[in-house]
Amino acid sequence: MEETKFEINGVEDFAVREHRSLWIDAWRRLVANRTAMVGLIVVVLFLLSATFAHFFWDYEPKTDLDYSAKLLPPQLIATEEVDIHLFGTDKLGRDIFRRTIHGGWNSLRVGLVAVSISLLVGGILGLLAGFFESIRMNFWESFILMTLLGFTLGMLPAWIAKQFFQAILFALLGAGSIIFDRYLNGKKKHRLYIFPALGAMLAALPGLMVGPMVALVCGVVGLLIGLLLSKPVGGELFSNIVMRIMDIILSFPSYLLAIAIVAFLGPGLEKGMIAIGVVGIPVYARLARSAVMSVTQKEYVLASHAVGESHSRMLFRHVLPNILSPIIVQATMGLANAILSAAALGFLGLGAIPPEPEWGAMLGDSYKYLSSGAWWAVLFPGLAIMLSVLGFNLLGDGLRDALDPKIRL
């Protein structure tokens, strides 16, 4: 690099377009999009009102009870007997306006947390699956990934069984499989014999102590698992397994799965978040996987490979930033969906524990007073759900147009 400095051809000192990053570009397009701005304003209003109410507007739902003010229609002017109730009151005489605003804190929180769960778990699984499927890993990379994965997967049974060493066991399993895989790498034939044989032996031995039939059955099972393992670990096998699991989750009707999860975890806001989050995992897993696979097909990833960049650099500098925009769009839309699902769970009585206000639960509680004319108790929480969901949908739509300029002309 000691060559002299020289100039060739004269420096071109103009660029075609003015200087701004794609993100700024997208932001400008978003701002220019009127409906998206409406969505953004709605979303921000809801978020702000909920946050401010939570931190600065005292409300103690536990003591909120006033039989004398029950089921009052909206009251815009205070009189001797009644306070102002913008949205009326419910059966326990609680101000619906107040509860709607405070309920926003809970409802929006459910949406946010649920989407975060789906996004984190689904996104990471999809990312790994896509990465495994499209890029040749080296030993350490797959070692670390499989160990982490084993640990993550192990956490679930560990948490259920309250035996945390299982997580470590799984992690070791992941790491071990990679080491063994590595050891047999290039010895395709060995791999084909060793794994099934080992599986059959390992499974059959303890079975022998019980009886020959058990040993036989265990041996066959071990053989099958061994055959499965005799395919290279990592790579497509991993991706296949993950995607199959996602298929299974997807083939359950979403509400039923959420209800089942809530039934398992017990009711409550946090449990609802988990349930909705889990149900949403496959969406993000699939999205992330396909996004990774399409990005890794791009020439600039090949270029980074040619430059000699490592996989982790590739992941963080090329893949992640470029799969972000579809994921952002999906997450925004997903938020809308999560709020709707949370409201549905709340409506069925599986959401927030009373007296905590939550829109779906408020709707579910007050719905039975509709026939006696208390329309306000149903209208306002319902409107809150619809408007906030609409806001996120509008915003998501706008983001899609802004981040993916293909559609625009």
Next chain:
Amino acid sequence: MSKKTIFKLFGLLMVVSMLVAACAPQTATEAPTGEVSDDVFIFGRGADSVQLDPALVTDGESFRVTGQILEPLYQYEFGTTVPVPALAEECVASDDAKVWTCSLRQGVKFHDGTDFNADAVVFNYERWRFTGNPYHFDTQVFEYYEYMWGGFDDDSVITAVTALDEYTVEFTLRDPLAPFLANLAMDMFAISSPAAIEAAGVDYGTPSVGAVGTGPFKFVSWQEGTEIVVEANEDYWGGVPGVGQIVFRVIPDDSARFLALQAGDIHGLEQAVVEDLQTAESSDDLYVLTRPALNTGYLAFNYKIEEFNNPLVREAVDLALDKEGLVANFYGDYGEVATNFLPPLIWGHNEALTDRGYDPERARELLADAGFPDGLSEVTIAEDIVDAEGNVLYAVGDKIPLRIYYMPVTRFYYPSPQEIGTAMAANLFAAGIEAELYLEGDWPTYLDGRRNGTLVGLYMLGWGGDNGDPDNFLGYFFAKGEEPMKNEGWYQNVEVAQKLQEAAITPDREARQALYEEVEQLLHDDIARIWIAHNNTPLIFSTAVEGYGPQPVGADYFEFVTFVD
């Protein structure tokens, strides 16, 4: 294979499926009319029947229908809990009260045309009692038989049922049983046609078969989850019923049911929210009837919590609850504040007892006296609480937040448990008892928790009577004895148990009544639980119909319903 072939295949598939559909057995009835006959009474209810073989079920919605189709030997008098003869003309006890001889009503026929006689009664009782009986199927649980008569086979209190002649049956008991007639009158001991059971086998009582009895209505059809249709039995011994058909229609949601009534889709319903009741009362098209209360909603203590063993704390809780307010707001005019476990309708109810009243200030003082001047928000576990698998959920000395569990489902005694729970918690909060509302899963989980004693705190529950006998209330909970009751918060009161055991075998009604009143007094003094309310369940009807008779216990009388012209 080319695309065209695929299209052809699809076409073929369509044609074949149409043919199959066309050749399928045509199950339904004659050419439909398309009009609602004005002789059909449609009753809206919250849930479908489980089974129409009454011996197999425990739910009121099953009995509501079986009560129209089948009859027991005795039944409860219209509007009361007094047993009166039905299929039996009279049952007479022997002096030692161990043998009952019943003479049966003559000339009664089952809907399938077979005769009702002593053999039919014997057939039914033997079927229920003997687990080896060919019609006592393995998959069937004759739960109430076991519960009311002490068990099956040799455990049964009834040691023999014999036909003395065609219309006389003799029941032989191992021990005297005070509520024998009341038990006899229960809907689950209604007599089914032996021929029908023999024909249908294990399917007897299912939607495809229905039930065959002697009652005022005959089974017509059952669309699961939707409706059950019965039609008038023109040959009924008690006279021809007032309407040609009854449809029991399932509308699970309270307010949807009321809307359906308002829209004229149904003629009557049971269970509605208080506000709808007010609407109904003020409406010209609707009127409200009430079912006399045979239920009690209560708040129970888990006695494995140290603080609850302190009577001062229990009293403070009692005083902190605004029961009048709760009842006024959630039960309307139909509920009453409970002072006894036994509803006033049942003899044994102790008139002398009164509610301690609503006094949050006094509650605070009591709490302070009990050593909680700053209120109570945290409680201490006094004994290990163990779940069904033996895992220790809470160990001695654990401090946990004070909880108040509310029920996840609506019951007669708690018409809107979540809101009532919320209100109770607010009441307690106002008196310095900071109880967190808590939901232990859904109903099965809740009941599991109750059964295993793992509801750690205060919890809502209640009881509805089966046969109008006080033993059915008090005996079930407090008679078991000397050891603490796991399934009711580990409460233990030996004195109460002894009195109840005595009452159960005392033939003399007066003596029994005295014992029960004493028991109520003891429970009141001990504040074993906090009785909240009895609910006179409201039923709403269209003014187009009249004559419905709500029963405090057992199935309602539908045969007196008629249309108003």
Next chain:
Amino acid sequence: MDGLIKLENLRTRFHTEDGIVNAVNGVSYEMAQGEVLGVVGESGCGKSVHALSIMRLIQIPPGEIYDGEIWFDGRDLLTLDEKEIRQVRGRDIAMVFQDPMSSLNPVYTIGFQIVEALTLHTDLNKKAAKERAAELLSLVGIPEPEKRLDNYPHQFSGGMRQRAMIAMALSCEPKLLIADEPTTALDVTIQAQIVDLVIRLKEELGMAVMWITHDLGIVAEMAHKINVMYAGYIIERGSAQDIFKRTKHPYTMGLLGSLPKIDDAPGTKLFSIPGLPPDLVKLPKGCPFFARCAYRKEQCKTEMPPLEEAENESHIVACWRWREIQAGEIQ
């Protein structure tokens, strides 16, 4: 040769977020019947847009043909209503596009797509149309045409697809065939086949051909007339001899100079035009080539030079200084 189509001051622009893109800025020329016109220029010079404007295939909005006249068959195409222009499209003027892969509808058979055009503009019945379609396929050199009619586009190779496109365009024997970079997406050997085919068909059917391309080589061998376009203007127009041998415009010179010559010695530098074409949103007031021109002077910056005759009447050029350059007065 009689006049076939005459463009007068055609102007097309697009409204985009970045501003108004002036794609075609006053194009005027005339084409004779049976003539082969080559339109050359780099990407973004307006050569495709002006062709699409003739067919009125510009999407409106964002596009807009805001000035000019296109005289064809005694009518101004720009004044025709939608129904009338549809009569012209496909029947009188047909077009072949750059990417044969995406220009054929993937879900219909080749036969269907040709027959569709035939039945629309002729009174052939379906059967006759199908026979005619097979004839057309064999005309463009597709073997086993009857069988191929039932194929879908994806079952054809790239060259075959372009042949099918040409067959479709020729189905109604148009008077003018506009070929918009028809060989850009193809390999050289296939390109040779297609060029050969079109020249042969032109002779057989006697139609005029407008061949739009960026490849100067192709027009050199087939075109009667060549339009050189830059930034939406025609900057030079003439016969192949005029353009290649008697080049007048500095841009055309530059283009020719940047092509490698067969007899270059090793290490010979190519001539290169510095800089980039101008931004069509912020088109300069004067000559669009001003910024890159080696011969520019003050006048070029402020005034757009008119097209004027150079040497012979068919050779026109838009440059203030072509005479001086010609005379070698300036370097």
Next chain:
Amino acid sequence: MGRYILRRLLSVIPTLIGVTLVIFLFQRLIPGDPAVAMLGERATEENIARIREQFGLDRPSFLDRDALAEGNLAGFFDSQYSRYFGRLMRFDLGESIHRRIPVAETLKERFPATLELSLLSMSIALLIGIPAGIASASKRNTALDGVTMVGSLIGVSMPIFWLGIMEIMLFSVFLKWLPTGGRLPTGVEIQSITNLLLLDSLLTGNFAGFVAALKHIILPAVALATIPAAIITRMTRSSMLDVLQEDYIRTATAKGLSLRIVLFRHALKNAFLPVITIIGIQAGTLLAGAVLTETIFSWPGIGKWVYDSILGRDYPIVQGVTLLISIIFLFVNLVVDLSYAILDPRISLE
């Protein structure tokens, strides 16, 4: 083609086994005893034990380690899961714990109700969504487009349980035009052929029955159709817009075809491909949405039933219905793939 279908069906099997496993896992994990759920407040230990035994609930979920220790191999594998799986192999879905009625029988009765509702909803969604999407795309950036887009966005954002309530308020209570719920008014009989009432009444020429059934189904169907209709509208529009950018649309226009033919012949068939996928996904969503809709409209379908069964721990029902829904979902996916292949000649089925 036949081989493709066969292989697709085979490849579904592992997923289905996974589904049964997951259902079982939940059964093990969800607290609450079916026996207690059934017996309610009166549950006694003896009765609970008996019911548990009768339904095999006393068996371990998957494998019996105790039996293994005793050397009882049959006992080792005799678990709830193996029994369930064995029954499944014999096409036996078991019996409801609470009602003691074969699940298959109830399913036969209830599933057509949900199917009819879903089919009608999907038809409504398609009838609204596709034309609206096409119109909106072809008149891009006009008032029509704006109204359609806002409408579809509101549709997507609609809590359907709330919409259902509002519908009942308006049409049943206030206007009294339509019934509040149920499937058929009492007294109206429709000869049962397929158990899809609308179809049956038409097949038997029972016009009055048809009208009655239609009146009942229309409100829930509209509520259920809202979200799919909105999604299909949006998908059709964006897919149409994509396709309208394609070169072959320009080719078609250059041929001189009219806008109508270009839109409906050339654009629509291509634009329909992504819409089909969405329709497939929506079919699953419909079944899920049925839980809420059926609750509000007292619709005697499987949605409400399975919800109650989860809460009542009636495992055989939950297993049966979930399996059925999963099979339908996978089947719909297969149909989607097949129709994809039929519409798009580029895709070959090997």
Next chain:
Amino acid sequence: MTSEKSVLVQVRNLKKYFPVYSGLLFRRHVKDVKAVDDISFDILKGETLGLVGESGCGKTTAGRTILQLYKPTSGQIIFDGVDLASLQENEVRRMRQRMQMIFQDPYASLNPRMTVGSIISAPLDVHTSMNSAEKRDRVQELLRIVGLNPDFVNRYPHEFSGGQRQRIGIARALAVSPDLVICDEPISSLDVSIQAQVVNLLEELQEKLGLTYLFIAHDLSMVRHISDRMVVMYLGKVMELADRNEIYLRPLHPYTKALISAVPIPDPDKAAQSNRIILEGDIPSPINPPKGCNFNTRCPIATEECFVVDPEYRELAPNHFVACHHADAS
């Protein structure tokens, strides 16, 4: 002249097959796409070796395989005495310092989310231990070298035109001063006037930095202009290799002849007299290449032998290699 130069890269019997899988339940390896099927040639130090062929002939795959972006199915690539195929992955990565690549599509080969500065400094991050100031200096210098304003470091690729982006790509390839640069159709997506700019730039850089190029393109005349020697590929195989003038003036292979004659000449006089050879038909699929000589389906002079025997790749004249049975005859 070429013989004086020493060999930098030896490609020997290089094969790259892409497996094609099928099956729903189990993926089966059913066939191969024989993208590169047994090619051999040398790249000399300091020369430009042109690699031409039509689309699908495997030229891009060959370039990428030489750079170890694809793992070769078989064969050797000996770079400066080291067999690349035998190296471990991290060793290959280290070798990348000495061989770099310029990509075809200047739009797709630059990450749209990264600034020009970080794109160009990526190889520096990997291969050098420069601190950020040094890197910045080096990036600015590189920008100047390729003729871009050094102040553009913080701009994004989409702000540049195609030609400018290609310069960015070149700067990235030059960042670590490689010995070998594989230019994978660097100009084919550019306009004519811009092509000349880039070609000139590449030539100047070669002169000044002593680079060795493998210049892959389908544009025969441009390859001829820039290369010292040329390789003609068809369907995964090398048809002919010779000095650039030799191959242009005395092509031996019928495919080379057809290819050269197919190139349109921008001169109406020459165009009129040229005797164009128009090849029939299309290029066969590399999944099922024809038996015998790959070119037999389109060859105007194919004989029976060509349909049976794969012609040997031989040195017919000094430094002129050809794979044709009838090469002498013509």
